[in-house]
Amino acid sequence: MPNPEDSISRKLEAMIVAGTLTRDPAQLVIARRLDHLSSELAAGRAERKSNALGWLFASRKNEHPPLKGLYLYGGVGRGKTMLMDLFFETVPIKRKRRAHFHEFMADVHERIFMHRQKLKNGETRQADPMPPVAAEIFAEARLLCFDEFSVTDIADAMILSRLFGELFSKGCVLVATSNVEPGNLYKDGLNRGLFLPFINLLKAHADIVPLDTTTDYRLAKIEGLPVWSSPLGPDADAELDNAWKLATAGLTVTSAEVAFKGRKIVVPKAAGECARFSFADLCEKPLGAADYLAILSHYRTLFVEHIPHLGPERRNETKRFIMLIDTIYDHGARLFASAASAPIDLLTAKKGTEGFEFDRTVSRLIELQSKEYAANHHAASAVS
Incomplete structure (x- = not known):
């Protein structure tokens, strides 16, 4: 018993x-x-x-x-x-x-x-x-x-x-x-x-x-927390860890897998509707917009840590990062991240298509940090 x-x-x-x-x-x-x-x-x-x-x-x-x-x-x-x-x-x-x-x-x-x-x-x-x-x-x-x-x-x-x-x-x-x-x-x-x-x-x-309760405890727990922590270092790590701890309080944190088109996308840490990845997990592997959408069909809040500066040597990673942010934004999901710098300084050389598209990424990263976006995210989740 x-x-x-x-x-x-x-x-x-x-x-x-x-x-x-x-x-x-x-x-x-x-x-x-x-x-x-x-x-x-x-x-x-x-x-x-x-x-x-x-x-x-x-x-x-x-x-x-x-x-x-x-x-x-x-x-x-x-x-x-x-x-x-x-x-x-x-x-x-x-x-x-x-x-x-x-x-x-x-x-x-x-x-x-x-x-x-x-x-x-x-x-x-x-x-x-x-x-x-x-x-x-x-x-x-x-x-x-x-x-x-x-x-x-x-x-x-x-x-x-x-x-x-x-x-x-x-x-x-x-x-x-x-x-x-x-x-x-x-x-x-x-x-x-x-x-x-x-x-x-x-x-x-x-x-x-x-479950007859009108309070969204998830929103209350993470309201006002830093969404974008930079530069990289102990302070940024601590801020992201604290946000993760509050967002997943009371939930079991485990690794998980998302099945997609006959293969599996590894989720290093998952709890409820939250998933935590490194930049390398999402942008240094051969993933695309469909993969990111598959992840977001399971998790509505993504934590992405250790986003580096994006230079010409990281062109493929930059393309994937642009797709990742577009997918998060287009589907009203939330993002918490630690990065090398503020969004506007993340791309070190604005060349070619990526340089043009990254202006949109910067704009969306700024909006992802707003209270209005957070409120809309929770309203959208409530009716999804």
Whole structure:
């Protein structure tokens, strides 16, 4: 059973006492619900361990009602990801998986492809890939935790009902966060009628709970912090570290990967909607605007450290940096950075196309530091 000292409620209280979290009654209510779910998951594990025929009894209808998960929705910056991460850390079961929803679906599509290859090669007679794919996933994780549940891809929309129908029938438990209530998932999407059965399935197997708090804590934490720290050195490093610490307070910081066109973009540090890179990670590797857009589909705030002066010897890096800033700006994302100098002095020689385009980059870097841009970013995130 969970240790009461390790409960989400206790952890929130400790963070409040330490001054790293503002007391919010709505968050505490959700924490208690998640603590209860954690206890139920642990009790189910203990029961199965003590009963060699637990799998048989669990499969009989009405013997054990299916355990309902939780679908938590609300505006950005309300603490949804923090609460789910604390739940994932504290729930005392081994078969659990926490993933960004789009990463999970990329994995599902890969498993479906591999199954069809086996069918083609005569390695299986099972024509329908969904039952074996769901069985594989459930064998690895009884609990699935998804951050930023958002359905935008028609291929995902078409398989969700069948996939989760299989998973829920096996006893899989879902905990997810989203900016929208289930009824608005895949809104106005192509062939949405085929997706609607999934919404009903979700409501049957997860409690739908709004996080009723009007405060955007993420905005409050980073409001007024330096966005562009220069010149490079201990002071700039400290400013960026402090901004990162505040923006990710209460979240689990890990490395991550963004799947894109059959390859993976490494994210050295990620927490919630924040990702942290070095200039070398983003601009000294063969990445382009599509790669940056793929990153921003997962993370709305980028931290980029150690941006150097950009001279003629760094022409390719300069082109990528221009594309990076254009992508961040065009999609209303946020940027925190440490750099060798102020934006206007970053390019050491204004020659050719890059010299002309960099004037636009300087203008955008200046605007990215404004309070108005920050406010618009959070307003846009709230409706995305």
